[in-house]
Amino acid sequence: xxxxxxxxxxxxxxxxxxxxxxxxxxxxxxxxxxxxxxxxxxxxxxxxxxxxxxxxxxxxxxxxxxxxxxxxxxxxxxxxxxxxxxxxxxxxxxxxxxxxxxxxxxxxxxxxxxxxxxxxxxxxxxxxxxxxxxxxxxxxxxxxxxxxxxxxxxxxxxxxxxxxxxxxxxxxxxxxxxxxxxxxxxxxxxxxxxxxxxxxxxxxxxxxxxxxxxxxxxxxxxxxxxxxxxxxxxxxxxxxxxxxxxxxxxxxxxxxxxxxxxxxxxxxxxxxxxxxxxxxxxxxxxxxxxxxxxxxxxxxxxxxxxxxxxxxxxxxxxxxxxxxxxxxxxxxxxxxxxxxxxxxxxxxxxxxxxxxxxxxxxxx
Amino acid sequence: xxxxxxxxxxxxxxxxxxxxxxxxxxxxxxxxxxxxxxxxxxxxxxxxxxxxxxxxxxxxxxxxxxxxxxxxxxxxxxxxxxxxxxxxxxxxxxxxxxxxxxxxxxxxxxxxxxxxxxxxxxxxxxxxxxxxxxxxxxxxxxxxxxxxxxxxxxxxxxxxxxxxxxxxxxxxxxxxxxxxxxxxxxxxxxxxxxxxxxxxxxxxxxxxxxxxxxxxxxxxxxxxxxxxxxxxxxxxxxxxxxxxxxxxxxxxxxxxxxxxxxxxxxxxxxxxxxxxxxxxxxxxxxxxxxxxxxxxxxxxxxxxxxxxxxxxxxxxxxxxxxxxxxxxxxxxxxxxxxxxxxxxxxxxxxxxxx
Amino acid sequence: xxxxxxxxxxxxxxxxxxxxxxxxxxxxxxxxxxxxxxxxxxxxxxxxxxxxxxxxxxxxxxxxxxxxxxxxxxxxxxxxxxxxxxxxxxxxxxxx
Numbered sequence: 001x002x003x004x005x006x007x008x009x010x011x012x013x014x015x016x017x018x019x020x021x022x023x024x025x026x027x028x029x030x031x032x033x034x035x036x037x038x039x040x041x042x043x044x045x046x047x048x049x050x051x052x053x054x055x056x057x058x059x060x061x062x063x064x065x066x067x068x069x070x071x072x073x074x075x076x077x078x079x080x081x082x083x084x085x086x087x088x089x090x091x092x093x094x095x096x097x098x099x100x101x102x103x104x105x106x107x108x109x110x111x112x113x114x115x116x117x118x119x120x121x122x123x124x125x126x127x128x129x130x131x132x133x134x135x136x137x138x139x140x141x142x143x144x145x146x147x148x149x150x151x152x153x154x155x156x157x158x159x160x161x162x163x164x165x166x167x168x169x170x171x172x173x174x175x176x177x178x179x180x181x182x183x184x185x186x187x188x189x190x191x192x193x194x195x196x197x198x199x200x201x202x203x204x205x206x207x208x209x210x211x212x213x214x215x216x217x218x219x220x221x222x223x224x225x226x227x228x229x230x231x232x233x234x235x236x237x238x239x240x241x242x243x244x245x246x247x248x249x250x251x252x253x254x255x256x257x258x259x260x261x262x263x264x265x266x267x268x269x270x271x272x273x274x275x276x277x278x279x280x281x282x283x284x285x286x287x288x289x290x291x292x293x294x295x296x297x298x299x300x301x302x303x304x305x306x307x308x309x310x311x312x313x314x315x316x317x318x319x320x321x322x323x324x325x326x327x328x329x330x331x332x333x334x335x336x337x338x339x340x341x342x343x344x345x346x347x348x349x350x351x352x353x354x355x356x357x358x359x360x361x362x363x364x
Numbered sequence: 365x366x367x368x369x370x371x372x373x374x375x376x377x378x379x380x381x382x383x384x385x386x387x388x389x390x391x392x393x394x395x396x397x398x399x400x401x402x403x404x405x406x407x408x409x410x411x412x413x414x415x416x417x418x419x420x421x422x423x424x425x426x427x428x429x430x431x432x433x434x435x436x437x438x439x440x441x442x443x444x445x446x447x448x449x450x451x452x453x454x455x456x457x458x459x460x461x462x463x464x465x466x467x468x469x470x471x472x473x474x475x476x477x478x479x480x481x482x483x484x485x486x487x488x489x490x491x492x493x494x495x496x497x498x499x500x501x502x503x504x505x506x507x508x509x510x511x512x513x514x515x516x517x518x519x520x521x522x523x524x525x526x527x528x529x530x531x532x533x534x535x536x537x538x539x540x541x542x543x544x545x546x547x548x549x550x551x552x553x554x555x556x557x558x559x560x561x562x563x564x565x566x567x568x569x570x571x572x573x574x575x576x577x578x579x580x581x582x583x584x585x586x587x588x589x590x591x592x593x594x595x596x597x598x599x600x601x602x603x604x605x606x607x608x609x610x611x612x613x614x615x616x617x618x619x620x621x622x623x624x625x626x627x628x629x630x631x632x633x634x635x636x637x638x639x640x641x642x643x644x645x646x647x648x649x650x651x652x653x654x655x656x657x658x659x660x661x662x663x664x665x666x667x668x669x670x671x672x673x674x675x676x677x678x679x680x681x682x683x684x685x686x687x688x689x690x691x692x693x694x695x696x697x698x699x700x701x702x703x704x705x706x707x708x709x710x711x712x713x714x715x716x717x718x
Numbered sequence: 719x720x721x722x723x724x725x726x727x728x729x730x731x732x733x734x735x736x737x738x739x740x741x742x743x744x745x746x747x748x749x750x751x752x753x754x755x756x757x758x759x760x761x762x763x764x765x766x767x768x769x770x771x772x773x774x775x776x777x778x779x780x781x782x783x784x785x786x787x788x789x790x791x792x793x794x795x796x797x798x799x800x801x802x803x804x805x806x807x808x809x810x811x812x813x814x
Contacts, residue, residue, distance in 0.1 A: 040702020085714030110568040112765025137720035141764045189720035192769045217700035245769040254750045332710040572743035637740030643721045
């Protein structure tokens with residue numbers, strides 16, 4: 001393995017030298033963000049290679065109004081809110097779900113939507129609301145759980161849906177005027193579901209290389225080498241270097257289920273605003289499972305902290321350390337912006353693994 | 365040093381419907397007949413010794429040592445019993461280990477039980493038996509204690525406080541200020557098993573696992589180390605905050621950096637995979653039977669061998685070294701050939717799915 | 719986003735399966751990988767299998783995980799298994 005890693009590093013360095021200018025590659029997957037830091041990949045990138053973390057963390061991009069709605073739901077008597085662990089510390093307008101739990105809300109951390117449905121079956125006297133967040137990797141799990149709830153007529157289960165779609169977000173980024181990206185490291189596990197062909201419009205319409213990569217250090221490095229190869233030769237096409245699990249067309253069963261349960265709709269992304277057709281709404285026949293309707297919760301507005309530059313971080317315009325709040329007022333203990341909240345958030349990953357990068361650089 | 369907050373909401377509404385289960389009632393804490401009966405029948409038989417048997421307000425202990433080492437810790441864990449241990453074992457081993465890592469020979473423990481109304485008496489019995497067993501293994505006695513009952517909240521609640529006193533072993537002087545560049549950093553065994561085991565039995569997260577908590581008293585092994593003449597400068601048990609927490613303390617308080625090698629960190633496959641599955645960094649996961657040692661370079665191999673000669677330390681390893689570089693940081697050299705900074709975790713680490 | 723791990727299918731009952739991840743066993747819904755069989759490998763995310771994996775690919779990742787930390791060189795996992803076995807015997811002896 002080390003031999004292969006060494007070969008990849010040599011090739012990456014050589015191609016970056018040949019390109020001879022700053023190369024800006026964006027990953028749109030929080031797991032890539034964390035894996036690149038945790039494995040030390042970031043520390044081995046050539047000086048002129050900039051790996052930008054795009055809107056790849058579902059927690060980061062979940063709008064404040066959605067957190068507020070979740071908190072409203074958690075405040076209702078006899079309601080159990082079930083959620084993935086990362087959502088607990090995301091700040092809404094008035095606190096977080098974690099703080100709401102301290103006030104007495106019944107909040108359960110689950111590792112699967114099915115566990116949330118099981119809680120509903122175990123507690124017929126309570127209402128159980130599942131927070132459906134995540135990209136296409138995760139939304140089939142929510143969809144199947146809703147299908148099961150419908151089949152078994154579980155009356156006390158509902159979902160607050162905030163699922164997002166990756167490709168429309170990538171397109172929206174590319175349509176920004178001052179966006180300069182040389183290529184995309186495409187999310188491996190989203191691609192398991194949607195297939196590598198889903199990125200074809202980005203390669204053809206916008207002329208950006210797209211390489212689907214895995215999450216082991218060697219897999220990440222390999223994807224970056226393939227990206228620089230395309231950049232060096234001025235090419236742009238879709239490459240899949242994670243063929244173990246990713247196919248051109250994706251998981252047909254999962255895509256069918258998504259089409260059955262959800263319909264695409266405009267949705268709001270934190271710090272990015274509304275992106276057309278970038279999210280899922282429940283299809284008409286499943287709207288009985290919509291928590292907002294069931295509890296008549298009004299989704300409010302977003303009030304972003306004016307000093308917070310998370311939007312620019314997500315857009316890849318600045319690095320976290322260029323934000324005045326980073327590491328000062330805004331830390332993982334006292335997150336202001338969404339990028340600091342999740343452990344996958346760009347700012348949290350930077351704070352955890354890279355805060356002293358400058359000092360380290362000076363040392364070596 | 366073991367506080368694990370409940371991840372799941374508590375089901376207060378479910379009434380007790382089963383019969384034949386004897387439970388703690390508020391009157392068990394009333395200081396009357398029922399309290400006396402609880403202590404005499406449920407606690408004393410397991411823990412009996414001449415000091416505890418007097419049931420006086422305080423224990424009077426013979427003493428001959430220049431320094432008393434004194435510590436206290438409270439234990440809260442959900443669930444109370446888990447693979448490899450329970451709150452009782454944690455309470456004894458945790459306090460014993462806190463004394464031992466300071467270079468002390470643990471002498472006596474106090475035991476404070478705060479019991480929730482509704483706790484099944486048989487659960488209490490098992491935990492008291494575990495306290496007794498763990499204390500025997502550590503060679504320490506519970507010499508004074510207290511029991512209180514609080515109103516029902518979950519019906520499964522028990523909180524334990526243990527304080528401990530020990531004699532400082534002659535010549536022992538554990539101090540962060542003695543740490544200098546060139547010192548080696550050792551860990552006494554495999555990482556992450558306690559925290560991952562607890563996760564595996566939490567509602568909403570559960571999975572079947574061969575993992576067990578590593579909770580165990582380490583004073584026997586530590587005594588051998590500190591009386592060997594090896595120059596051990598600092599020791600701490602890597603409980604909450606894991607290895608990352610201890611190393612961050614070493615670096616911050618000594619003013620030097622610590623460099624560790626990912627490839628040297630001992631972990632079982634089961635723990636590695638469970639951490640990967642839950643999205644957790646193994647370095648930040650709690651242990652209850654592992655110490656981190658900073659040892660003078662020339663004695664590092666000998667100390668590692670001594671640890672490996674003990675059952676509790678048989679997977680001990682030299683994982684890194686203290687280096688002179690500023691600012692003081694903990695740096696991990698990754699197996700992939702890169703490097704990253706290790707920081708202490710921010711609080712309760714939650715499993716990630718996204 | 720999207721943590722997913724390779725795991726081996728241990729048992730199947732309709733769409734419900736149990737998978738093994740290095741000694742950790744997880745209940746997984748197999749509906750997204752129709753036709754999967756026992757002993758095959760799947761990629762698991764949020765309690766669902768989302769893709770079938772050719773065994774050699776799964777083992778490659780597994781191999782990486784193994785190589786990442788020390789342990790195998792010292793026979794650590796075999797020892798850990800022994801420890802588990804002995805603590806199980808101990809546990810069976812108690813009231814639990």
